[in-house]
Amino acid sequence: MTEAAHRTDAAGAHLLVDGSRSAALLDWADGRGMSAATALLAGGLARAVEEGRDEFVTGFLAVPQVATGAALDWLLWLWADAPSSMRARLTREEDVLAAEEVMAMHRHVRDGGRFAAAEWRAARRRFASAISSDASTQVVEAIAASMWDLSETPGAIADVAQSWINGMAMIDAIVASGWTVDDHQRFEETWAAFGIAHARQNRREPDEDDAAFAARQQRYMSENPIGLSESDFARNSAWSDERQRRMQHRAAELRAGLLTLVER
Known part of the structure; x- marks a missing residue:
């Protein structure tokens, strides 16, 4: 590979993984006779997950002439x-x-x-x-x-x-993970609603010292339980791991x- 070709491939690899310079990626693709759709698809797949990214980009750049269509x-x-x-x-x-x-x-x-x-x-x-x-x-x-x-x-x-x-x-x-779509949706909605409500309570009132703030937070949590069990959180954690895999x-x-x- 010539030095110029190596620089072109290095630039292409960066643009495929970067994702923030679409215009530059399309210029690079045009220089290789590649359609914009194919270049953007390759970039999207490159950025989808980190695992296997380098091998994919290397394999894609190794194709001397990307097929039309x-x-x-x-x-x-x-x-x-x-x-x-x-x-x-x-x-x-x-x-x-x-x-x-x-x-x-x-x-x-x-x-x-x-x-x-x-x-x-x-x-x-x-x-x-x-x-x-x-x-x-x-x-x-x-x-x-x-x-x-x-x-x-x-x-x-x-x-x-x-x-x-x-x-x-x-x-x-x-x-x-042993959930249903409804189970998962209930968890997501319950946790989101709790987060919004708790954020409102998590603001210090004027002249509120640390002890008063902590006591108010503890009282709020006692009076407003999340509505999710340890089993719910364990299953959500298992779902998250499985989703990534x-x-x-x-x-x-x-x-x-x-x-x-x-x-x-």
Whole structure:
């Protein structure tokens, strides 16, 4: 590798991981003949979790010529062919059909077609009205995030990746931790409400000394228990650990998928 190429790769690695200089990242990608959507997707995946980041960025930069349409190829792979695909999470045939209509649009664009902004807006409305109320929220949110003209809104594909990694890690960790979605929501809402109420009490009153402040805080805690048990906190801790583990696994899966597709 020439010194100039090495400097270019070093700059690209920094931009992919940084995340705060999108314009510079897109300039770098353009210099390599890479689509903005693919560059932003790679950056989003690089930043998703720290574990495996360096290996992914190194592998991505090692591809001499990134395949045209890699971002849409990745989206279609995530829909149907990924080890944990979006399609596999839909149980109703009508939901699969609603999502397939969206994927057909993406295939058309990948193959050289184009849709006007009004057509994408109409498609988003059709999808929202066709999808069932009990369809996987994580699938629905990821698909909805994809429904844009990537030549105009290239960051949408990175939103899909973030939505899928975070959403699936959250829901799968809830199940693995022995919770239900309602249990988890109750914990989150109860803890948030307590935090807000306690913050109001955690302000010193005029001329209140340390002893009076501590006594008032103790009295408040005694009169206003949190409403969560030790078991609730233990389960939340287990959920948090499991969620992080699953985020790492999901990010590794999506990174591997992109690396396979960019080399075509």
